[in-house]
Amino acid sequence: TGVLYLVPTPIGNLEDMTYRAIRILREADYIGAEDTRQTKKLCNYFEIQTPLLSYHEHNKEASGMKIIDRLKEGKTIAIVSDAGTPAISDPGYELVVSALMENIPVVPLPGANAALTSLIASGLDTKDFYFYGFLPRGKKEKREQLERLKFYPFTMIFYESPHRLKETLSAMLEVLGDRQLSMARELTKKYEEFIRGSLTEVLEWAKNTEVRGEFCLIVEGSENEKNEENTETKWWEPLTMVEHV
């Protein structure tokens, strides 16, 4: 059978493409791309001539089956998303599951990712953290999700689009209470910046700025729970092993 490669692409700076990523994209029989026009540009820049297949949120079932068929015929297929690491708030997950069910080898490449890049410069605890991704858009659903995370004691990572940023920051302040966060804006690009401070301070910044660009939010975990003697099982803790009789 063939091989399914998962290939990260830059999140803004083309220099973040790895030598291996370029070689795998060149050598693959096909590239499965979230947006073929976007990937075409990347391929032109790096002189990659591999044919593209469209694989995105809205055709993932039909397109996924075609990709699996080609893998079974022995083809090598590399999956890319628009930017960053496939399968992280981007298409790829279902394809990995299907490939594994067919015993097709899945080979992941390390590379650009907004979440980890933001985390390592946040100044917040990098030892224990939780990747959330995008919160729901609806006000009520967003609050429900934040309620669920209110006592979560570890660093949390969120993606957010610029036009929902203010609303999300104020929901966080309201539900989680004031705490530290580090916001990475336009990572790896010309106007990369970090906005660090309390939720109140960062919300104030957002209110006084024309919010543009891409944002990743790194939010401090709950202080309360960390200091509390509490024996109740938390959903984020591993389940205790059941003893066999």
Ligand code: SAM
């Ligand atoms: N798969 C990608 C990854 O590995 O990072 C994430 C894709 S997700 C659809 C896009 C979101 O990632 C953006 O809305 C933003 O929250 C975050 N993001 C992507 N590029 C970024 C950048 N250069 N700076 C800050 N955040 C970024």
